[in-house]
Amino acid sequence: MALSENILFPTSKAYLDVHEAMVSGYTIQVDVRHDEKVIDFVTEAMCPNEKRNVYLRQKRMMRELYPEYLITERHT
Numbered sequence: 001m002a003l004s005e006n007i008l009f010p011t012s013k014a015y016l017d018v019h020e021a022m023v024s025g026y027t028i029q030v031d032v033r034h035d036e037k038v039i040d041f042v043t044e045a046m047c048p049n050e051k052r053n054v055y056l057r058q059k060r061m062m063r064e065l066y067p068e069y070l071i072t073e074r075h076t
Helices: 048-065
Strands: 027-033 038-044 070-075
Touching: 027 048, 038 048, 048 070
Parallel strands: 038 070
Antiparallel strands: 027 038
16 A cells, blocks of 8 residues: 555645855965075965865975975965
């Protein structure tokens, strides 16, 4: 025996929530100059959340790989 959903759940209604999503178009550039022991980071169009989740993770990774290098950064 098969029962319709209308019989089983007479007041049940399906609702759809619409959420806007922003497509991110950031760029991150890393230039490592081994002869000068300098790492240059340049980021463009990063939101604060992306700076925390992407940029800082990359910066931390480079700091662990090259602890004696100077890190410069420019954000636009």
